[in-house]
Amino acid sequence: MAAVDLPAEISSLRSTYRAVREVSDVDALKATVAKLTEQASASDLWDDVDNAQAVTSKLSHAQSELERLEKMGARIDDLETLVEMADEAANEGDAATAAETREEAERELVSLRKALSELEVRTLLSGEYDQRExxxxxxxxxxxxxxxxxxxxxxxxxxxxxxxxxxxxxxxxxxxxxxxxxxxxxxxxxxxxxxxxxxxxxxxxxxxxxxxxxxxxxxxxxxxxxxxxxxxxxxxxxxxxxxxxxxxxxxxxxxxxxxxxxxxxxxxxxxxxxxxxxxxxxxxxxxxxxxxxxxxxxxxxxxxxxxxxxxxxxxxxxxDSGSWGNQMRxxxxxxxxxxxxxxxxxxxxxxxxxxxxxxxxxxxxxxxxxxxxxxxxxx
The missing domain is CATH 3.30.70.1660 (Alpha-Beta Plaits)
Structure with a gap:
């Protein structure tokens, strides 16, 4: 089996990640978190229970979304560090450590691909009501x-x-x-x-x-x-x-x-x-x-x-394409x-x-x- 070109894979991940961040509009998301945080800290927030629950729920989900995006960037950085560690071990003649570290990097690569794919799919949900429950x-x-x-x-x-x-x-x-x-x-x-x-x-x-x-x-x-x-x-x-x-x-x-x-x-x-x-x-x-x-x-x-x-x-x-919803699985x-x-x-x-x-x-x-x-x- 051909060896995985980890540097090329990391470059591809970074390119996809940049596109996801751009579509997700991280700056707007941060502004939303700040606005909702201010609303959630209001002294009279719980005077209206329904509104309070809506605000705290939206804040929690916005924070979670922002955290997912930021963690993805950190994980890609960590993967690059792993690859560098494997290369250093190989250059120092420590073949066992190099192989072990590379295997760990390849496992993380598979996990990152899946997680980034999920984030990428989220950016495709731009319909009128897609954000709803x-x-x-x-x-x-x-x-x-x-x-x-x-x-x-x-x-x-x-x-x-x-x-x-x-x-x-x-x-x-x-x-x-x-x-x-x-x-x-x-x-x-x-x-x-x-x-x-x-x-x-x-x-x-x-x-x-x-x-x-x-x-x-x-x-x-x-x-x-x-x-x-x-x-x-x-x-x-x-x-x-x-x-x-x-x-x-x-x-x-x-x-x-x-x-x-x-x-x-x-x-x-x-x-x-x-x-x-x-x-x-x-x-x-x-x-x-x-x-x-x-x-x-x-x-x-x-x-x-x-x-x-x-x-x-x-x-x-x-x-005249008709509905796509019938006979689906x-x-x-x-x-x-x-x-x-x-x-x-x-x-x-x-x-x-x-x-x-x-x-x-x-x-x-x-x-x-x-x-x-x-x-x-x-x-």
Missing amino acids: ALVTIRAEAGGVDAADFAEMLLRMYLRWAERHGHKAEVMDTSYAEEAGIKSATMAVHAPYAYGTLSVEQGTHRLVRISPFDNQGRRQTSFAGVEVLPVTEETDHIEIPENDLRVDVFRSSGPGGQSVNTTDSAVRLTHIPTGIVVSCQNEKSQLQNKAAALRVLQARLLVKAREERQAELDALKGD SYVLNPYQMVKDLRTEHEVGNPASVFDGEIDDFLESGIRWRRQRERASEN
Whole structure:
């Protein structure tokens, strides 16, 4: 195997890092941290709890982003120092130390490439709502009980992904299927750029396996749909007149219909003009569930308005490319093991790791693929 040209690799890393810093606008990020730090130190900050939580959360994430960028530069410097140490050991005739140090440098190079690639992908998230937190809804589609079970597997996959990254995630509403799995579930991911990152997951997911629910052990194909929405903010100005809403209350329930709440605290909202229906049952009170359901409804109306604007633009420029969101990934457990993205062609041979939340490579390839499509469309 040819030796790795470490100086050339370091030069390439520095070039990519400079581009990432430029796009990330480090000076603007530092100004944001300073501004939020000043707001967070105000004596009356906690007079408005919601605003205080928003300010401290934004400050924490901005500081974390700035720290990631600064640490990346330091790590590249440290890698260069390691290479110099290996060269010095070799020049002094200490072959063992030189080899050991070089191996350490090559391991760090692999780690740095991955970390820098993640930073680079973040710079591609420049859409209107990409910086927002995300609402992810998973629905069982064709395939009966296998589809319901598959939908629950996807819900766990996204929860595990959020956990791996230290993102706070909460399930806001779950509708359980009769035999196994779920009919649908909505979860919120509270992290910057969660929408931009997870929006590439939107579409139809397909599972092929020997059905655990078929007593004849036949292979079954089932489908689940994933919808990803940006969380609305105060600046969105989405007003919903009370006359446009129908509010129904009911008791929360768990698997098998077992009551998990003895009061009518669950809330279902129907937006009469559009027919959009959302529900929430995971909060403790009816008011909390109504507020949570209203946030989901506002998010859906926000995306609907954006899609209508985009449709008008597409009609004007004759865009007939269609939606990229459908039929986006296949999970095959039999007769072989593979998970493949049908848009990017990225695939792995370990479905178990994917279902355990290891989907970063799929997210990265999806974001790069989408950006290429956007650039092609612009041209």
